[in-house]
Amino acid sequence: MRIDLPGGAYTLREPVSWPLVETPAAGRIVYAAAHVVADPLGDNTPGSPAAVDWDATLRFRRHLWSHGLRVADAMDTAQRNMGLDWAATKELIRRSAAEAASIGDPATLVACGAGTDHAPDAADLHTITAAYAEQIETVQATGAGVIVMASRQLARVASGPQDYHQVYGKLFGLAGRPVILHWLGEMFDPQLAGYWGSRDVATATESFLELIHAYAPMVDGVKVSLLDEEHEVALRAALPAGVKLYTGDDFNYPSLIKSGSHALLGIFDAIAPAAAAALQALDAAEAGDDQALARYDEIFAPTVPLSRKIFETPTYNYKTGIVFLAWLNGHQDAFSMVNGAQSARSLAHLSEVFRLADQAGLLADQELAVRRMKALLAVNGL
Numbered sequence: 452m453r454i455d456l457p458g459g460a461y462t463l464r465e466p467v468s469w470p471l472v473e474t475p476a477a478g479r480i481v482y483a484a485a486h487v488v489a490d491p492l493g494d495n496t497p498g499s500p501a502a503v504d505w506d507a508t509l510r511f512r513r514h515l516w517s518h519g520l521r522v523a524d525a526m527d528t529a530q531r532n533m534g535l536d537w538a539a540t541k542e543l544i545r546r547s548a549a550e551a552a553s554i555g556d557p558a559t560l561v562a563c564g565a566g567t568d569h570a571p572d573a574a575d576l577h578t579i580t581a582a583y584a585e586q587i588e589t590v591q592a593t594g595a596g597v598i599v600m601a602s603r604q605l606a607r608v609a610s611g612p613q614d615y616h617q618v619y620g621k622l623f624g625l626a627g628r629p630v631i632l633h634w635l636g637e638m639f640d641p642q643l644a645g646y647w648g649s650r651d652v653a654t655a656t657e658s659f660l661e662l663i664h665a666y667a668p669m670v671d672g673v674k675v676s677l678l679d680e681e682h683e684v685a686l687r688a689a690l691p692a693g694v695k696l697y698t699g700d701d702f703n704y705p706s707l708i709k710s711g712s713h714a715l716l717g718i719f720d721a722i723a724p725a726a727a728a729a730l731q732a733l734d735a736a737e738a739g740d741d742q743a744l745a746r747y748d749e750i751f752a753p754t755v756p757l758s759r760k761i762f763e764t765p766t767y768n769y770k771t772g773i774v775f776l777a778w779l780n781g782h783q784d785a786f787s788m789v790n791g792a793q794s795a796r797s798l799a800h801l802s803e804v805f806r807l808a809d810q811a812g813l814l815a816d817q818e819l820a821v822r823r824m825k826a827l828l829a830v831n832g833l
Contacts, residue, residue: 454821456802457833463821467812469724475519476730478737479708480672480695482521482562483719483726484528485512486773487535487543491785501530501539501789508543509550511782516560518727520719522547523598525564525590527639527676528717530770532603534790537569541589548593562596562631565589573604580618584625597630598674598715603642612648612658619662629671631697631715634659636677638766652682660689667691674699674715678766683707701762701769705751709733709744717769718758721776722813725750757807760800768795772804776813779805779820786827798831 452463475481488511489495493502512522524547525531525540535543544563551560565586573579579602590597599622609615623630637644647655647662663670672695675683680703687696697715698707708714708730719726729750735743761772771792778786786793796804805814805824814820 452817452821454824455833456806456824456828457799458802461806461809463809463814463817464812466814466817469728469812471517472519472724472727472731473517474731475521476727477734479730479733480521480697480713481708481719481726481730482523482697482715483515483723484523484526484715484717485515485720486770486777487529487539487789488774488777488783489785489787489789491787495534495787495789495791497534497791499790501535503539503543503789504783505542505546507783509546511777512547512550512561513554514782515720515723516551516554518723519730520723520727521559522551522561523564523715524561524595526598526600526633526717527564527635527767528720528770528773529564530789530792531564531566531600532568532640533767533770534788534792539789540568544590544595545593548595552594557594558596558628562598563590563593564598564600564633566600567602567604570604574608576605576608576614576618579604579608580621583618583622587622587625587630591627596628596671597626598633599630600633601635601640601643601646603640606643606646609648612661615647615658616662616665620666623666623669626669629669631672631674632663632670633674633699634676635699638678638764639676640767652677652679656682656686660686663694664691667694670694672697672713676700678702680707683712684710687712701758702755704758705729705748705755709747717773718754718761720773721761721808722754722757722811724815725754725811725813753807753811754813757804757811757813760803760807763800768792771796772801775801775804776808779808779823780813780815781819786823798828798833801827
């Protein structure tokens with residue numbers, strides 16, 4: 452099968468049929484950060500309240516669970532701080548946790564982000580702490596796990612590490628069970644520059660570790676999205692016993708997971724079938740199968756160029772590529788996003804995402820994907 456793409460004709464590879472792996476990996480805890488599906492008939496123009504297609508959004512979460520992955524919801528991938536307002540976020544948390552409860556334990560199947568984005572003008576630590584507390588309570592009330600997201604408001608107000616420790620210390624006192632802490636780098640959100648009290652990563656890491664060691668029983672793990680493999684490995688080694696490192700490195704995840712990191716990744720939204728198969732291979736390798744590690748590498752290798760393309764600079768626009776692939780693969784009926792974010796990547800970028808997804812064996816129905824890609828090209832005059 453061939454298609455004319457910008458830059459020349461492309462011949463698709465032989466299709467890949469991924470086995471449905473419903474059993475979660477034994478050796479790693481793995482979350483896919485999930486996107487929301489916009490209502491294509493809703494007013495999702497920039498600045499408008501998010502109009503969400505709830506049926507398609509929940510159907511996609513069932514897709515992720517069907518591959519043995521946990522879901523990280525109401526996170527950056529769901530367009531927090533980039534179009535998903537607090538009213539829609541609360542509804543997403545409620546619906547996602549209820550859907551999880553229909554098939555198992557929501558505390559295991561889904562963890563949701565709690566932040567301060569509903570209080571954009573918060574100007575002091577007390578107000579920021581109260582905003583965090585409201586969102587943590589909202590998540591906990593559903594039975595879902597809590598991911599404490601980085602706060603733009605805290606990054607703006609904090610004068611140093613002591614302010615972060617003050618706020619987070621109070622939050623640990625509110626949490627009913629251990630939480631996941633999220634360190635999101637400025638490449639994902641420029642307004643988070645200097646998080647943990649310093650723009651110097653080494654100094655910020657010292658502050659981060661001091662906090663974690665002080666409250667280790669209340670920290671399930673840390674999700675780190677700095678796209679720095681060497682830093683992540685060193686941080687993982689410095690964590691207290693029992694505190695997990697969930698890699699958020701969408702550039703280097705195969706080697707980091709192989710060497711011991713758990714995962715909470717936006718790219719797993721797009722590559723769930725391959726990720727599930729690779730993790731099963733890693734389980735087999737760690738159980739003594741000498742051939743399985745090569746299989747792990749073979750599965751993940753072609754997904755890395757795809758991920759690096761989707762997450763290329765400006766990295767925070769990666770959600771467009773994630774939703775584009777969900778559309779190509781039939782998980783939603785329209786290539787539309789809240790806040791009009793489908794326009795955040797060029798046609799040339801999306802065409803390359805199409806090609807790399809095919810090379811990774813991640814176009815589930817090639818005929819559908821080609822038909823939709825041709826429609827996108829046509830509406831753009833090609």
